Amino acid sequence: MEITSLTNSKVKEWTKLKEKKYRDITNTFLIEGDHLVNEALKRGIVKEIISIDLSFLKENIPFYLVTIPIMKKISDQVSISPVIAVCTKIPEKPINGAVCLLDNIQDPGNLGTIIRSAVAFNIETLILSLDTVDLYNPKVIRASEGMLFNINIIRKDISTSLKELKENNYLIYGTDVSKGTNLKTLEFPLKSAIIIGSEGKGMDEYLKKECDSLINIPLNNNCESLNASIAASIIFYEMRN
Amino acid sequence: MEITSLTNSKVKEWTKLKEKKYRDITNTFLIEGDHLVNEALKRGIVKEIISIDLSFLKENIPFYLVTIPIMKKISDQVSISPVIAVCTKIPEKPINGAVCLLDNIQDPGNLGTIIRSAVAFNIETLILSLDTVDLYNPKVIRASEGMLFNINIIRKDISTSLKELKENNYLIYGTDVSKGTNLKTLEFPLKSAIIIGSEGKGMDEYLKKECDSLINIPLNNNCESLNASIAASIIFYEMRN
Numbered sequence: 001m002e003i004t005s006l007t008n009s010k011v012k013e014w015t016k017l018k019e020k021k022y023r024d025i026t027n028t029f030l031i032e033g034d035h036l037v038n039e040a041l042k043r044g045i046v047k048e049i050i051s052i053d054l055s056f057l058k059e060n061i062p063f064y065l066v067t068i069p070i071m072k073k074i075s076d077q078v079s080i081s082p083v084i085a086v087c088t089k090i091p092e093k094p095i096n097g098a099v100c101l102l103d104n105i106q107d108p109g110n111l112g113t114i115i116r117s118a119v120a121f122n123i124e125t126l127i128l129s130l131d132t133v134d135l136y137n138p139k140v141i142r143a144s145e146g147m148l149f150n151i152n153i154i155r156k157d158i159s160t161s162l163k164e165l166k167e168n169n170y171l172i173y174g175t176d177v178s179k180g181t182n183l184k185t186l187e188f189p190l191k192s193a194i195i196i197g198s199e200g201k202g203m204d205e206y207l208k209k210e211c212d213s214l215i216n217i218p219l220n221n222n223c224e225s226l227n228a229s230i231a232a233s234i235i236f237y238e239m240r241n
Numbered sequence: 242m243e244i245t246s247l248t249n250s251k252v253k254e255w256t257k258l259k260e261k262k263y264r265d266i267t268n269t270f271l272i273e274g275d276h277l278v279n280e281a282l283k284r285g286i287v288k289e290i291i292s293i294d295l296s297f298l299k300e301n302i303p304f305y306l307v308t309i310p311i312m313k314k315i316s317d318q319v320s321i322s323p324v325i326a327v328c329t330k331i332p333e334k335p336i337n338g339a340v341c342l343l344d345n346i347q348d349p350g351n352l353g354t355i356i357r358s359a360v361a362f363n364i365e366t367l368i369l370s371l372d373t374v375d376l377y378n379p380k381v382i383r384a385s386e387g388m389l390f391n392i393n394i395i396r397k398d399i400s401t402s403l404k405e406l407k408e409n410n411y412l413i414y415g416t417d418v419s420k421g422t423n424l425k426t427l428e429f430p431l432k433s434a435i436i437i438g439s440e441g442k443g444m445d446e447y448l449k450k451e452c453d454s455l456i457n458i459p460l461n462n463n464c465e466s467l468n469a470s471i472a473a474s475i476i477f478y479e480m481r482n
Contacts, residue, residue, distance in 0.1 A: 109350055113468045120464040143468070150463040217478070222391040223361040226474070227354045227384070233471045234478050237458070 002065045006073060010064065014050065014074045014086065020134045027089050029136035030074065031146075032081040039146035040087050048086040050074065056083045076138035089136065093152045095164065097124025098190065098240055103158055103207060104198035105132045105228060112143020113229040114196070119147040121236035128155045158195075162210050165193045171212045174203050175235070177225050180214030188239045196232045243306045247314060251305065255291065255315045255327065261375045268330050270377035271315065272387075273322040280387035281328050289327040291315065297324045317379035330377065334393045336405065338365025339431065339481055344399055344448060345439035346373045346469060353384020354470040355437070360388040362477035369396045399436075403451050406434045412453045415444050416476070418466050421455030429480045437473045 003010060016022040017030045028047060031040055040046050041058065049056055050064045052071055057063045071080050100123050105111050111133050118126055133140060135153055154161075165172060173194045174180075195211065197203030202225065208214060217226065217234060226234070244251060257263040258271045269288060272281055281287050282299065290297055291305045293312055298304045312321050341364050346352050352374050359367055374381060376394055395402075406413060414435045415421075436452065438444030443466065449455060458467065458475060467475070 113471060116464065116468060117471055120460040120467055122461050145465075147464060219361040220363050223357065223388060224386075226361055227357060227470075229468075230354060230358055230471065230474045233467070234475055237475050237478075 001063070003070060004067050006069055008070075011066075011070055011073060014084075017086070018074075018076060018138070020137070023089075023134070023136050028086050029089060029141075030076075030084055030138065031087055031141055032075060032077060032084050032138070034083060036141065036146045037083050037085045039149050040085055043090070043149045045087045045090060045149075046085045047088055049083065050085065051083040052080075053082055090149065090153070092154045095125050095127075095154070095161075095168065096152060098122065098188075099125045099127065099165065099170065099193035100232065100236070101127040101129070101158060101161055101193060101195045102132050102232075103129045103195060103204065105129075105196070107199055107228075108133050108137045108139035109143045110199065110227070110229040111135070111137075112140040112145075112148075114232045115140070115144040115151060115153070116147045117229070117233035117236050119150045121233070122240040123236055124152060126151055126153045127158075127161045128153065129158045130155065158207070162193075172210060173235075174208050174211035174214045175231060176208065176214040176216055177202065177219070178216075180216035183215050183217050183235060183238050186213070186215065186238070192239060194232075194235055194239065196228055196235075199228050242304070244311060245308050247310055249311075252307075252311055252314060255325075258327070259315075259317060259379070261378070264330075264375070264377050269327050270330060270382075271317075271325055271379065272328055272382055273316060273318060273325050273379070275324060277382065277387045278324050278326045280390050281326055284331070284390045286328045286331060286390075287326045288329055290324065291326065292324040293321075294323055318383075331390065331394070333395045334366075336366050336368075336395070336402075336409065337393060339363065339429075340366045340368065340406065340411065340434035341473065341477070342368045342370070342399060342402060342434060342436045343373050343473075344370045344436060344445065346370075346437070348440055348469075349374050349378045349380035350384045351440060351468070351470040352376070352378075353381045353386075353389075355473045356381070356385040356392060356394070357388045358470070358474035358477050360391045362474070363481040364477055365393060367392055367394045368399075368402045369394065370399045371396065399448070403434075413451060414476075415449050415452035415455045416472060417449065417455040417457055418443065418460070419457075421457035424456050424458050424476065424479050427454070427456065427479070433480060435473075435476055435480065437469055437476075440469050 048062045170191045170193045289303045411432045411434045
């Protein structure tokens with residue numbers, strides 16, 4: 001189908017997906033660009049393809065040929081993407097393998113980068129606290145480089161998740177900048193779950209009490225702490241590599 | 242001195258510092274917030290303090306009491322900072338200790354995060370290629386958490402830098418996602434220099450030829466590469482920790 005009017009109802013519908021509220025209501029989200037659309041096609045979650053170019057036409061998937069102003073209106077980026085797709089949110093699976101829990105991560109770039117590193121270093125399950133930034137925020141998807149399609153991501157209350165992990169014999173690890181065991185000396189069992197605290201405050205004291213062990217990464221005295229996505233990635237690297 | 246007019250010449254001068262061109266002409270830059278201003282004061286590079294609050298007054302440093310609209314105009318952030326300072330750019334020192342060369346890093350968040358991790362893991366010198374994002378970009382400073390004051394940062398052509406490093410008996414390391422030696426098995430001498438390539442393309446082939454050794458971080462097959470700041474930080478962690 002061809003759409004040329006900026007006020008077309010489909011265009012309005014797509015534009016609304018920039019907001020979390022509408023992503024939640026419709027259970028869908030947008031992705032931009034060749035690479036991400038191909039990753040989503042592999043996962044079979046593409047509902048609609050929107051493009052200025054017929055070459056993105058796929059069998060059995062509704063296709064909308066649109067104008068550049070329409071692409072600009074729907075897009076989250078400054079430079080125009082050749083293709084945008086509406087996708088169905090990825091279903092959550094049960095907890096499995098090495099786990100990372102994110103407590104109140106606010107920066108979409110950090111969440112996306114953590115997802116990318118988690119896939120790189122074989123973390124199987126990522127649990128997002130209820131107050132962590134939306135997984136389907138366009139900046140998260142972009143920073144993840146499409147890796148959100150390759151890992152089980154669950155949004156769940158941290159306390160409930162910890163209870164479930166403990167019942168399943170997981171060892172819970174936290175991070176601490178001033179005390180804890182040096183990361184280099186730790187041996188992680190397969191059933192390990194690591195908690196990463198928020199950017200501003202680090203890990204909450206009440207969560208530290210839930211941990212079997214606290215991890216410390218020794219830092220130069222001039223530097224108080226690492227960026228949350230860096231700390232998470234270095235721990236993943238040591239855990240599963 | 243008190244300033245209330247948005248069209249005051251000092252306000253215009255400060256606002257211009259949002260642009261690289263004016264930072265270069267005046268050899269100054271802006272920093273925002275309590276934490277960064279304190280770090281800059283320790284380094285003795287603060288030229289002027291601008292605030293809505295007299296509590297930020299310091300002896301021997303020109304102080305400007307301004308209005309909230311003026312702070313909003315100068316600021317790079319959405320939420321208002323209580324204090325902004327004009328600083329003199331930090332002088333470059335000769336190459337020393339462990340070195341990292343950044344080739345064409347474009348994302349200010351990545352550069353800031355690399356600076357923060359470099360300080361954390363005792364990298365002494367950071368060399369920025371001429372086409373790497375401006376060190377004094379407000380987003381770089383913010384992501385560095387003020388760590389740019391605690392490391393020697395040099396902007397210099399990569400080829401000239403490599404020549405100088407080799408003359409000083411440095412071993413040059415590059416990164417390679419498909420070949421190279423596993424990072425975990427490497428022992429780095431003190432005179433090590435690691436090159437980090439740009440976000441999009443990774444390391445240039447011509448630079449790989451300049452390296453004594455290529456480093457590989459083994460990744461899951463689903464993940465092509467790590468974010469540049471993550472790769473750099475994991476290498477720093479292994480190099481100097």
